[in-house]
Amino acid sequence: MKSRTISELLSQDFVSSEVDIKGWVRTFRANRFIALNDGSTINNIQCVVDFETLDEALLKRITTGAAVHIKGDLVESQGKGQNVEIQVTSIHILGDSDPETYPIQPKKHSFEFLRENAHLRTRTNTFSAVMRLRSSLSFAIHKYFNENGFYYVHTPIITGSDAEGAGEMFRVTNLDAKKLPLNKEGNVDYSEDFFGKETNLTVSGQLEAETYAMSLGKVYTFGPTFRAENSNTSRHLAEFWMIEPEVAFMNLAGNMDLAEDFMKYVLKYILKNNHEDLEFLDKRLQDEDKTKPQNERNEMSLIEKLNFVTDNNFKRVSYTEAIDILRDSTPNKKKKFKYIIKDWGTDLQSEHERFLVEKHFKCPVILFDYPADIKAFYMRLNDDGKTVRAMDILFPGIGEIIGGAQREERLDVLKQRMAATNIPEEDLWWYLDLRKFGTAVHAGFGLGFERLVMFATGMSNIRDVIPFPRTPQNAEF
């Protein structure tokens, strides 16, 4: 008899057949009802044992967390809460779980506690649902790009380029810290290090992805990126995953079309394929909301928020227009914003972005043509000389979720922008080569994957949407 997953047993027609199943006990009630889970679905299967014929020592070993092998008959359930159940004919304990010491008890644990037990936390409903959704979103992303003629590029993790200036970097080294080689000036001599120079963990694969876009046409990255910023917040990780598509011959309008189509596709994918996990997390969020004061509750449920993105056209608004709207807005005039909008040129905060999405336009918003001074050197300068063809996509509840731009394809302008931001040309000789030989309009964007997973699961702390979070003072597991 082939061993089946619980997902198979619950979704297919195995009623009235003998079944063979392995999983972990979630609860054991009244010496009779085992709620069994194997990770294949959020749903447990109820396994009914006949305690009168079962050995008492064996009964005692049926505890939360124990791994068991069950054979029995799948029948329509008499009780409430499930359609089918297994009438157990044989049960074998594969691995015990001492109820005195097992950390994951059948009760509510704090997320803090579960973070400390990140190796066991996917044994709970919430974290198994989150991580199944994370996996499903990953697949949807690859599927979207594959269907649309993009090639996946593995850009390097260890990089000798220190040029993007996106934040502090981690150094990667193989030198013996106890006896660092020094040069004549008394500085560390990285020419003796593994790579013959100072190397860091990448902050973005974009610049390397551009080299592939300018030959393969449409490419994307999906890999880990790093920031050595000492930010102990619920929105920052030192190690996180990014998706960065980059397309030759595409301008900013095409970039907006791509980003909107892409986001709608991946969210529709999980709405279709992960309905049970989403329903569970939707309910979890609603229950959590009930414990909060009215003004802190979510205006939309989780699934409503996903539909808000898939069902609405994204409104395209210039930065300049947005500043005007914000300056004239009630919260700005009544000083309800923490940061009051005064002048053109200021960077927007999450509160402003959310106001535009949730109160003013009531749909996802794409802001574009930002002041050059608050954006990166590689963004295409507009003819006004003061704005660049950047875009940020704003979502409800979260603010900015995507940042992108048309890239500066003109060699002379790019060199000026690099000089103005103190980036030596010799550090990016290969990036400049793209503008020397067969340059063309091109564009792309970056999506922080964990921001997407937070949005799609309703989890409010970024540490709860990645298996083993890396944050200041924490690299356990």
Next chain:
Amino acid sequence: MKSRTISELLSQDFVSSEVDIKGWVRTFRANRFIALNDGSTINNIQCVVDFETLDEALLKRITTGAAVHIKGDLVESQGKGQNVEIQVTSIHILGDSDPETYPIQPKKHSFEFLRENAHLRTRTNTFSAVMRLRSSLSFAIHKYFNENGFYYVHTPIITGSDAEGAGEMFRVTNLDAKKLPLNKEGNVDYSEDFFGKETNLTVSGQLEAETYAMSLGKVYTFGPTFRAENSNTSRHLAEFWMIEPEVAFMNLAGNMDLAEDFMKYVLKYILKNNHEDLEFLDKRLQDEDKTKPQNERNEMSLIEKLNFVTDNNFKRVSYTEAIDILRDSTPNKKKKFKYIIKDWGTDLQSEHERFLVEKHFKCPVILFDYPADIKAFYMRLNDDGKTVRAMDILFPGIGEIIGGAQREERLDVLKQRMAATNIPEEDLWWYLDLRKFGTAVHAGFGLGFERLVMFATGMSNIRDVIPFPRTPQNAEF
């Protein structure tokens, strides 16, 4: 008029229609025939210009590497070598390419030269084919696991665990190298580092993946891994990508079934979806072979080698049996092997693995039940007390391509094996927890992605199958 890719124009029925296309000039012949490529396929499209009506200054700017925008009529070709061609009605230069300085000329470049120009090398047929195949293999891998109920897990890149002992590691640090904090003993005080302890780049996601298998059932990783080994060979990289599936309730036989099914699936996928790129690389390899002495040539062509894997059952042979075969083999007796096989317990070399596959069994081979002493601590000890449930999968031309094992699920035996290999229990408390709470038989394997890409493309240097290779003394780009 919508801009089309060359792949679309060549594969669909656009003949007799007006077309609009952007790409890069590969060659310009007789002031008349542009071979245009946009990365969407290995094939160029021939664009025929009427030089008599074209401005001479413009004609001169149609050079190898230039980006151009062409409009014209797609017609059946009169010439040989292509079915259709574009009769150009307008051509616009998007980006020039100075023929005096453009590195990628229309001639044969050495792979060494192209590695130094890794930002431009996908503008050649060979590297664009290799990187399209790399992308296609990546997608096939995700597709296989998704279709078979596996969840994708992003295991951490920065790790505080120094326990697997798979090789030398790179240190990740944020400390100022010029003034390292020291503790009382005069050692570097890593408690002041970003993560509050010494951290390294991961060598494998397996141990963390096991934690997810023991809750979600079937999982896999696909991410970068690192080795700080000073190996300057054509088979080693400091940074490479690994695929590591891990499955609860699966034993070694199930692991073999999974690995064989998986490898056949991904290779069949590219045979079906990447036929043109494979044909090109197949021919490239045959041409290369012709320049070699007879005894160094490949016995099988590239596509024959792929079919050798997809069409044959993998032969399962115990290590002990393999040693007997090798000891009695002609090359061993005649001392043709570089390493002569004498005693049970010795590790096999690539020459032995290839003999078993190519000469003896004439099919892919799975060796299993290796001596415990030459395998890792976490592999399931057999009842004989001297072998472990390890498996290696051997392919033609390359030897070992997959290494895997059933894992030691018994807490007491695992602790003994850790003690014997000097791994402190406190370093892996969370790994031991998996054996304390609901332990069960489980198994998995690791596949070095670049080894697979080498096998699938016929490239002989691992630096030529990853976009920007990281090797000793080299972290350019």
